[in-house]
Amino acid sequence: MSIADKFVSMAYGPAPEEPKEALSWLDKHTRRFGHFIGGVWAQPIAGQYFDTNDPSTGEKLAGVAQGTAADVDAAVKAARAAFPKWQALTQHARARFLYALARQVQKHSRRLAVLETMDNGKPIRESRDIDIPLVARHFYHHAGWAQLLPQEFPDYIACGVVGQIIPWNFPLLMLAWKIAPALAAGNTVVLKPAEFTPLTALAFAEICHEIGLPDGVVNIITGDGSTGEALVKHPDVDKIAFTGSTEVGRAIRSATANSHKRLSLELGGKSPFIIFEDADLDSAVEGLVDGIWFNQGQVCCAGSRLLMQESIADALTSKIRDRMSTLRAGPPLDKAIDIGAIVARVQLDRIHRLVDQGIAEGATCWQPQIEMPSQGLYFPPTLLSNVHPTSIVAQQEIFGPVLAAMTFRTPSEAVELANNTVYGLAACVWSESINVALHVAAQLKAGVVWVNCTNLFDASCGFGGYRESGYGREGGREGMLEYLEPKWFKNAPPLPPVQPVQPSEEASLPAIDRTVKLYIGGKQARPDSGYSFEVHGKNGELLGEAPLGNRKDIRNAVEAARKAVSWSKATAHNRAQVLYYVAENLSQRSDEITRRLAAAVGPEQAIKEVELSVQRIFSYAAWADKFDGAVHNPPFRNIAIAMYEPIGNVGVICPSDFPLLGLVSLVMP
Known part of the structure; x- marks a missing residue:
């Protein structure tokens, strides 16, 4: 073929990355890895190993230790032993270690990128140009937080031993998201990588040893779900940080609910990619390619639900199909490849099953006629049109290169x-009208909203979701707070157990009395059970009765709270004014409330409670319009705006020791 013919066809030839250095590293370790515990390599106590394979070829890369509860216990003990010395280091010393990690990641970037691609199946272009530079960026950024810790977080200390479980879609990047802030805050770490992709975590363990990181500060345990379960349930772990599926996140939350462990979860998503009729369609299509076919769609925040305004649906669909036809699938070490391999057979089978079910539910499937490798685990880029909003492909996370397309007419x-x-993880809005973009973005129930861009991440910007996408943030100041706790926290007295209430017995003599009622939806409501319970004073005397709510009453209260959307949409100034008004009324009725409260807790405590309650409501009112959010400056052209949003419905259980102050302190914030 002549040069002229090349210019006519514009076809790409192969441009493979040389894997020699990565293969030599595997051979140096005899392609067999133990755990990294206490600064040394340790063979699994049970002597069991499992294989990790290249998904593009099926070739075995290495044998990796299968961790058991005994291995996890050894790692946690090593982390606990290292914690006092690591926490006691000066902020500058910890910053130097984090800086050294960043430099070593850059030094070994080629080997790490190739290992990541071989173990995961993602295109080398993504590992080399996106993942590894971001890994270094996170360690550099958090070296800065380590240096500034006493000034920026003066009243906080490290949590202690942190258990971290990361997924297989961004193995080394997720490790950096987790380990960098944890170390900067002064914690020690036990990390379990995904069983499909453990190699770069083990390479990172070697880097920790190379820079002289104190033994036990970072421990890497490999294994399957049972290993992660042992880490979650270990009694000497102070915090669990997990990134993965919503189903596993639920199980972790249940397992830690009755423990002292802090918890942060970054779970699944089904992110909308909204394109309005005034958008730059060519730019939107390029953003869509990055949003759904980046990393074969194996991204928790992938823009897997395309919402197109009806007036542009046909034209946009045509552009999308044309662009899909230019995507190249093939060996992921080829630098000219767009679509690599799916990480494992079980994931490929899941993609096939969900797509087949979506087609059975009425979706129209279109796939470009591009060449697909005959060997390895591959799935072609797929467009599903005419998708009903309730279809499984519009509701469930597919985690593959599959786009579900729907149309809309109006912004609402x-x-x-x-x-x-x-879910509520991420969303994209494409419009040339800043008014439309900001109006829609503010209404989307997503932790992160990109405007005219997608999949932009940086260590300075907090990332995370809410609803069934989890809670907590990774990156930036918000991410540091996940690994810190107030100094007073561990010395706080435990709350007294909640005593069950019983319906009051019938009085010996009939009495003329009014029915005690609940307060639901702005009005008094009779309890569904019709029962009440006795309220006794400090010395056991009967003070009165209170309504006994049941499940139906709680349901009614939750529904009433859900309908009160006007409160969350009110301006911060208006919310502050309401709180000031509550404090004003409490102050005016202080004598009456003190008198009633004194019968329950005594006159001295009653006076203090009322005074402190007024003060605290004033404080909360003062803060109401002070949560301004922040503007982050990531190292690219875009601006990242971090905004505070209400959580939603909050269930509160007030303590009995401080009846008024407890209620004010929990409800008013």
């Missing part, structure tokens, strides 16, 4: 469709 309909999901 776009918001309704976008929010029609149990």
Whole structure:
């Protein structure tokens, strides 16, 4: 073929990355890895190993230790032993270690990128140009937080021993997201990588040894779900940080609910990609390619639900199909490849099953006629059109290169469709109108909203979701707070157990009395059970009765709270004014309330409670319009705006020791 013919066809030839250095590293370790515990390599106590394979070829890369509860216990003990000395280091010393980690990641970037691609199946272009530079960026950024810790977080200390479980879609990047802030805050770490992709975590363990990181500060345990379960349930772990599926996140939350462990979860998503008729369609299509076919769609925040305004649906669909036809699938070490391999057979089977079910539910499937490798685990880029909002492909996370397309007519309909999901991780809005973009973005129930861009991440910007996408943030100041706790926290007295209440017995003589009622939806409501319970004073005397609520009453209260959307939409100034008004009324009725409260807790405590309650409400009112959020400056052209949003419905159980102050302190914030 002549040069002229090349210019006519514009076909790409192969440009493979040389894997020699990565293979030599595997051979140096005899392609067999133990755990990294206490600064040394340790063979699994049970002597069991499992294989990790290249998904593009099926070739075995190495044998990796299968961790048991005994291995986890050894790692936690090593982390606990290292914690006092690591926490006692000066902030500058910890910053130097984090800086050294960043430099070593850069030094070994080629080997790490190739290992990541071989173990995961993602294109080398993504590992080399996106993942590894971001890994170094996280360690550099958090070296800065380590240096500034006493000034920026003066009243906080490290949590202690942190257990971290990361997924297989961004193995080394997720490790950096977890380990960098944990070390900067002064914690020690036990990390379990995904069983499909453990190699770069083990390479990172070697880097920790190379820079002289104190033994036990970072421990790497490999294994399957049972290993992660042992880490979650270990009694000497102070915090669990997990990134993975919503199903596993639920199990972790249940397992830690009755423990002292802090918890942060970054779970699944079904992110909407909203394109309005005034958008730059060519730019939007390029953003869509990055949003759903980046890393074969194996991204928790992938823009897997395309919402197109009806007026541009046909033209946009045509552009999307044309662009899909230019995507190249093939060996992921080829630098000219767009679509690599799916990480494992079980994931490929899941993609096939969900797509087949979506087609059975009425979706129209279109795939470009591109060449697909005959060997390895591959799935072609796929467009599903005419998708009903309740279809499984519009509701469940597929985690593959599959786009589900729907249409909308108005911005309000776009918001309704976008929010029609149990998830709340990320969203994209494309419009040339800043008014439309900001109006819609503010209404989307997502932790992160990108405007005219997608999949932009940086260590300075907090990332995370809510609803069934988890809670907590990774990156930036918000991410540091996940690994710190107030100094007073561990010395706080335990709350007294909640005593069950019983319906009051019938009085010996009939009495003329009014029915005690609940307060639901702005009005008094009779308890569904019709029962009440006795309220006794400090010395056991009967003070009165209170309504005994049941499940139906709680349901009614939750529904009433859900309907009160006007409160969350009110301006911060208006919310502050309401709180000031509550404090004003409490102050005016202080004598009456003190008198009633004194019968329950005594006059001295009653006076203090009322005074402190007024002061605290004033404080909360003062803060109401002070949560301004922040503007982050990531190292690219875009601006990242971090905004505070209400959590939603909050269930509160007030203590009995401080009846008024406890209620004020929990409800008013």
